[in-house]
Amino acid sequence: MSDAALLAEVTRGEITESVHRGHAAIVGPDGALIDGWGDPDKVILPRSSCKMIQALPLLESGAGRDLDAVRLALASASHEGEPRHVELVSRWLGDLGLGAHDLLCGPEASRDPAHHDEMIRAGEAPTRVHNNCSGKHTGFLMLARHLGAGPDYVEMDHPVQKAVRAAFEEVTGAPSPGWGIDGCSAPNFATTLRNLAGAMARFATAIDGRDARQSAMVRLREAMMAHPGLVSGRLAACKTLMDSAPGRFVAKTGAEGVYTAILPERGIGIAVKIDDGAKRASTAVIAALLVRVGAVSADAPGIAALLAQPVPNRMGVNTGHVRPVAGLTG
Structure with a gap:
């Protein structure tokens, strides 16, 4: 971790209590590195931050030609398992003549606090549709059907994952040096921060x-x-x-402290990785870098709270903040 840069810090009162180190890359429309922190060539697993890349074969194959924007958003989503998410994915599956049992992502409790508690009170068990990756997996099922392939769509040698890997390597600009199995059981292909940011710049341009x-x-x-x-x-x-500047950029999180952003107005792509996997840090850092490149103002609704995330105690009293390091916003 000696090559990692200090990117975020946690204060309690006037004391810096913890720090988060990591790496980040900003790539421009010509594919060149505009700015970098830590080691932009560090190899990482992008996790869910690359779901829009995983969804490319669904459209390029023609399988998703008639999909509307709602289903395309779900195919790229890490949703919270809210009632509307469950309803929309279930309807998509139903239109394919499929059900929750056809998904290979595994069940997951709803991440939405209100719905989570409602399900417990009602004695309802979570299903695979509640999984935050169920939209992506429904897209995989749709592609598998189009390709005439079998139901084991998460296997490395399945036509769906072969298509995903080919698209991933083409848009990142390099062969993947390795892979791991994601939390949803699908392969997740490795790349460098620089190449991941470059892929986001390709989406932007x-x-x-x-x-x-x-x-x-x-x-x-x-x-x-x-x-x-x-x-x-x-x-x-x-x-x-994204609500802080509607229609101006995409921001997409991934597990273990990864974040990406696509900025069409500037032709820019951003990728962030926090070494200790802390989401609180990756969120602060991506907010800071979006401010740095002029995509959003530091005082825009919601952004200020992400740039200084409160650290409340059990009484709800704020004891400190999670912040990007000084100078990261530009």
Whole structure:
């Protein structure tokens, strides 16, 4: 971790109690590194921050030709398992003649506090549709059917994952040096921060109608910007970030302290990785970098709270803050 940069700090009163180190890259429309912290060439697993890349074969194959923006947002989502998420994914599955049992992502309790408690009171068990990756997996099922492939769509040698890997390596610009199995059982392909940010820049600069891939990129980024509450959830940071400047950028989190952003107006892509995996730090850092590149103001609704996240105690008294390090906002 000696190559990691100090990116965020946690204070309690006037004392810096903890720090978070990591790496970040900002890549411009020409594919060149604009700015970097730590080691931009560090190899990482992007986790859910790359779901829009995983959704590319769904559109490029023609399988998702008629999908609306709602379903494209869900295919790229890490949703919270809110009632509307469950209803929309269930309806999509039903339109395919499928059900929750066809998903290979595993069951997960709703991440929405109110719905979580309602289900407990009602004695309802979570299903695979509640899994935050159920939209992505429904897209995989749709692609598998289009390809005439079997139901084991998360296997490395399955046509769906072969298509995902090919798209991933093409848009990141390099062969993946490795892979791991994600929390939802699908393969997650490794790349560098620089190449991940470069992939986001490709999404940012894509032009509809230029070719199948660029048209797919435009449809996915537009769907995500139009429906931030489906990409994440009503209380999630991705929604807070995108709501701060509606229709101007995509912000997408991933597990273990990863975040990406797509900025079409500037043709810029951003990728962040916090070494200790802390989401509180990755959220503060991506907010700071969006301010740095001029995508949003530091005092925009919601942004100020992400740049100085409160640390409350059991009585609800704020004892300190999680902040990006000084100078990161520019």
